[in-house]
Amino acid sequence: MARIVQKFGGTSVGDLDRIRNVAQRVKAEVDAGNEVAVVVSAMSGTTNQLVEWARDIGPLHDAREYDTIVATGEQVTVGLLAIALQNSGIDARSWLGWQVPFKTDSTHSSARIEEIQAEEIAKRLSNGQVAVVAGFQGVSDEGRITTLGRGGSDTSAVALAAALNADRCDIYTDVDGVYTTDPRIMPKARKLDQITFEEMLEMASAGAKVLQTRSVAMGMRHNVKIQVRSSFNDEPGTMVVDEDNQMEQQKISGIAYSADEARITIVGLQDKPGVAAGIFKALADAHVNIDMIVQSGSASHDTTDITFSVSASDAQKANAVIEGLKSDLPYEHIVSDTNIAKISIIGTAMRTQAGIANMMFSSLSDKGVNLQVISTSEIKISVLIDSAYTELAVRTLHDAFELHLA
Numbered sequence: 263m264a265r266i267v268q269k270f271g272g273t274s275v276g277d278l279d280r281i282r283n284v285a286q287r288v289k290a291e292v293d294a295g296n297e298v299a300v301v302v303s304a305m306s307g308t309t310n311q312l313v314e315w316a317r318d319i320g321p322l323h324d325a326r327e328y329d330t331i332v333a334t335g336e337q338v339t340v341g342l343l344a345i346a347l348q349n350s351g352i353d354a355r356s357w358l359g360w361q362v363p364f365k366t367d368s369t370h371s372s373a374r375i376e377e378i379q380a381e382e383i384a385k386r387l388s389n390g391q392v393a394v395v396a397g398f399q400g401v402s403d404e405g406r407i408t409t410l411g412r413g414g415s416d417t418s419a420v421a422l423a424a425a426l427n428a429d430r431c432d433i434y435t436d437v438d439g440v441y442t443t444d445p446r447i448m449p450k451a452r453k454l455d456q457i458t459f460e461e462m463l464e465m466a467s468a469g470a471k472v473l474q475t476r477s478v479a480m481g482m483r484h485n486v487k488i489q490v491r492s493s494f495n496d497e498p499g500t501m502v503v504d505e506d507n508q509m510e511q512q513k514i515s516g517i518a519y520s521a522d523e524a525r526i527t528i529v530g531l532q533d534k535p536g537v538a539a540g541i542f543k544a545l546a547d548a549h550v551n552i553d554m555i556v557q558s559g560s561a562s563h564d565t566t567d568i569t570f571s572v573s574a575s576d577a578q579k580a581n582a583v584i585e586g587l588k589s590d591l592p593y594e595h596i597v598s599d600t601n602i603a604k605i606s607i608i609g610t611a612m613r614t615q616a617g618i619a620n621m622m623f624s625s626l627s628d629k630g631v632n633l634q635v636i637s638t639s640e641i642k643i644s645v646l647i648d649s650a651y652t653e654l655a656v657r658t659l660h661d662a663f664e665l666h667l668a
């Protein structure tokens with residue numbers, strides 16, 4: 263007998279037939295003698311609709327009310343799945359975030375889980391009841407509903423698996439595992455049998471939304487056995503493993519992209535201590551998340567340019583912050599471009615193999631793709647490019663690194 267957390271994403275619970283299909287998958291685990299907690303997302307499209315309504319009613323809305331609105335999608339699916347399970351003869355009940363509770367901080371719309379008090383659920387699991395838990399949501403110290411950021415049900419599931427000391431956390435989605443890149447834009451993408459936590463963390467943070475970044479970090483920290491698999495077939499999925507257990511060792515493991523980036527360059531800043539600190543403090547105070555940063559000196563040596571990237575949705579805010587700084591930190595002008603994509607290649611083999619950056623840059627330049635900003639970490643190289651070339655860049659790199667070959 264094992265204790266299992268199963269998580270089903272939006273497409274997997276997209277309509278009533280699919281919810282019945284999910285109930286059968288849960289039943290199969292129960293019939294096999296396992297204790298099962300299920301975490302579900304909202305029906306696909308629902309959260310987008312809720313976010314749109316919240317934005318339309320007030321662009322500068324109260325973030326606490328935003329969370330109250332967007333958390334409702336999961337309330338529908340937990341209830342529906344609990345009934346579908348009961349109809350199949352399974353003892354099941356639904357749990358909202360606050361009922362468990364999933365205690366979070368008060369960072370509304372991207373709250374962090376601080377503690378899950380899972381004793382009651384654990385007790386019921388051992389009595390044979392299935393717990394159907396709403397993903398994506400929690401409750402703050404002030405007793406307000408919080409949400410964990412888009413894609414956050416993955417994190418709910420992994421955190422619940424850790425709190426319940428589960429043997430496995432199976433993430434059921436609309437693809438049958440983690441691929442070398444998004445199979446939607448590269449038909450030749452290959453499913454990986456395994457990926458290391460570290461690589462998966464970099465893939466997710468570079469834009470591969472198959473797992474929310476925080477869920478991977480959580481799994482790594484608490485040693486949760488995570489498997490990504492399809493809710494529509496029985497193919498074996500992808501196991502997220504520690505590096506020691508990794509079998510494959512190719513030049514790179516995967517390619518990720520994020521098409522919603524913006525690049526901002528501040529031209530003609532004074533070249534003196536404190537300038538970069540002043541800019542990035544003001545941006546941090548405004549809660550703008552910065553990704554890449556490059557500073558370059560000018561020919562005259564007394565001025566400098568700073569280029570950084572943010573998500574496209576933060577570009578306007580970032581521009582406004584920098585315009586507000588002009589009297590204290592003078593500069594010539596700002597250049598801002600929101601049609602930017604970030605393409606990243608990821609692999610632990612980068613630590614030991616030479617020539618990987620060169621291969622990336624030369625294959626992109628052969629296709630006429632201009633690299634605007636480059637950044638590297640131990641196991642990742644990222645470039646910013648014009649977003650019109652996103653698919654071309656991903657496919658070119660996939661071919662260049664022969665990722666279709668096992």
Ligand code: ADP
Pocket residue numbers: 270271272273274303413434435436437439440441442443444445446469470471472473516
């Ligand atoms: P869910 O609703 O089940 O949480 P998501 O849409 O959040 O599903 O994540 C699954 C999607 O992630 C896939 O449909 C796929 O397009 C995308 N994706 C991006 N990169 C990858 C990758 N490397 N491997 C698999 N899927 C990926």
Ligand code: ASP
Pocket residue numbers: 271272303304309310335397398411412413414415416
């Ligand atoms: N329903 C939420 C979203 O669409 C959470 C999730 O699907 O993981 O972001």
Ligand code: MG
Pocket residue numbers: 271413416471472473474
């Ligand atoms: Mg998701």
